[in-house]
Amino acid sequence: MSKLIDRTGEKRMMNCGLEATIIRCSGYNDIDVRFSNGEVVINRSYRDFRKERIAPPNYSQIKNDRTGETRMMKCGLMAEITVYRKYKDIDIRFEDGQEVHHKQYVQFKKGYIAPPSDPRKTSRLGESKTMKCGMKAVIISYVSSADIDVRFEDGQIVEHRKYGEFKKGSIAPPIDLRFSSRIGEKRMMNCGLPAEITVYRKYKDIDIRFEDGQISEHKRYHFFKKGNIAHPCFTSISGHSSTYKTFIIKYVDRSPVTNEPYYLCKCQKCGFEIIDTARNIIKLEHKCETHPIEEGEN
Numbered sequence: 001m002s003k004l005i006d007r008t009g010e011k012r013m014m015n016c017g018l019e020a021t022i023i024r025c026s027g028y029n030d031i032d033v034r035f036s037n038g039e040v041v042i043n044r045s046y047r048d049f050r051k052e053r054i055a056p057p058n059y060s061q062i063k064n065d066r067t068g069e070t071r072m073m074k075c076g077l078m079a080e081i082t083v084y085r086k087y088k089d090i091d092i093r094f095e096d097g098q099e100v101h102h103k104q105y106v107q108f109k110k111g112y113i114a115p116p117s118d119p120r121k122t123s124r125l126g127e128s129k130t131m132k133c134g135m136k137a138v139i140i141s142y143v144s145s146a147d148i149d150v151r152f153e154d155g156q157i158v159e160h161r162k163y164g165e166f167k168k169g170s171i172a173p174p175i176d177l178r179f180s181s182r183i184g185e186k187r188m189m190n191c192g193l194p195a196e197i198t199v200y201r202k203y204k205d206i207d208i209r210f211e212d213g214q215i216s217e218h219k220r221y222h223f224f225k226k227g228n229i230a231h232p233c234f235t236s237i238s239g240h241s242s243t244y245k246t247f248i249i250k251y252v253d254r255s256p257v258t259n260e261p262y263y264l265c266k267c268q269k270c271g272f273e274i275i276d277t278a279r280n281i282i283k284l285e286h287k288c289e290t291h292p293i294e295e296g297e298n
Contacts, residue, residue, distance in 0.1 A: 007031065007046060015087040016055040017066065017105050022046075066090070066105065074111040075118050081108065118144070124163070131169045133176050139166065182206075182221070190227045191234040192261045192278035197224065212282040234278040236261040243268075246288075249281070 007025045014020050014035075023040070024032040031049060032042040039056040048054050066084040073079050073094070082099070083091035091101045092108060098115035107113050114120070121142045128138045131152075141149035145163040152158070156173040165171050186196045189210070198215070199207035207217045208224060210231050219229050230236075233244040234251075241250040250264045252275055265281045266273045270288040274281075 010049075012049060012052060013106060014054055015052045016059050017087045018056065020049065020054055022049065069108075071108060071111060073113055075114045075120050076123075077115060077119065079108065079113060081105075114144070120145070124148075127166075129166060129169060131171055133172045135173060137166065137171060137173075139163075185224075187224060188227055189229055189231065190261070191231045191236055192263075193231050193234060193282070194279075195224070195229060197221075211279065231278070234261075234263060234281075244281070246286075247281070 004027060005025075007022050010022045011019055019036040020033040020041075022031050023034045024042075025046075028047070029045045031044055031046055032040060033044065033049060033054055034040045035056050037056065039058075041054055041056060044054050066081050068081060070078055070080045078095040079092045080095075081090050082093045083101075084105075087106075088104045089102055090105055090108060091099065092103065092113060093099045094115045096115070098117060100113055100115060103113050124139055124142045126138060128136055130136045136153045137150040137158075139148055140151045140157070141159075142163070147160055148163050148166060149157060149159045150161065150166060150171055152173045154173070156175060158171055158173060161171050182200045183197055186194055188194050193210045193212065195208040195210050195216075197206055198209045199217075200221070203221050206219050206221050206224060207215060208219060208229060209215050212231075214231055214233075216229055216232070223229050233242045233249055235242065236251050236254070238251060241248055243249070244265075246268055248264075248266045248268055250266075252262045252264050254261050260277055262275055262277060263281060264273065264275050265284065267286060267288060272286060272288070274284070276284075
């Protein structure tokens with residue numbers, strides 16, 4: 001037997017145009033609801049509630065009472081219901097005389113109905129706002145709130161975006177200035193080598209070049225900012241070792257003064273050893289002057 005889900009308190013707008021609240025729930029097929037006008041309907045199914053098909057006894061009277069109701073639409077014009085056939089079929093007339101037919105009452109209640117000639121199409125032309133990319137954008141075409149074109153201050157144009165995106169500043173140009181401006185940005189990595197951004201495709205996809213010319217591709221800008229991109233051969237992890245040119249490189253410790261990592265650098269051919277920073281090691285000019293170390297030699 002399935003567990004009873006108590007849906008008491010759940011609200012939904014019915015097709016009659018009134019909001020209904022579940023006040024008793026004894027099962028999927030036995031609920032009572034109270035409408036926003038105070039009337040109560042009992043012993044209905046939750047399916048009818050979910051399909052918005054429950055209406056109070058005097059539904060027909062409620063349906064006819066909405067003719068003449070007025071509300072300010074978001075376009076800035078006052079609108080009046082001229083015909084109310086049912087909750088999902090109304091006609092309205094705007095204060096400038098324009099008429100719209102067969103709309104939903106819920107759209108009217110929320111102010112979402114626009115006239116055929118929307119004053120916003122002209123009033124919002126030329127509206128400007130600085131986007132999150134740092135560039136100012138101007139609306140150059142306004143078909144509807146879901147279809148606008150903008151031009152950025154550098155001349156780039158973006159078409160068919162939403163006015164809500166424009167208001168939030170979330171429209172970006174095809175070529176984002178942030179991408180090109182970050183190329184050449186430098187930062188010291190935690191491995192002890194400075195790196196420079198050479199390619200910036202997007203925030204999560206950059207290439208960097210270390211001071212010794214080594215390239216690391218497809219990294220995150222966030223990691224670059226924190227210095228968390230490691231050189232393939234210089235890794236400040238205890239016990240880690242790698243090969244760099246003819247040397248074995250092994251992390252030793254960090255300087256207590258500068259916090260710069262130091263590495264043990266040992267030549268694989270002659271046994272030469274030195275402990276130094278990564279920046280000094282990559283500049284090290286070493287020529288083997290003795291024969292390769294044989295097993296058992298010091």
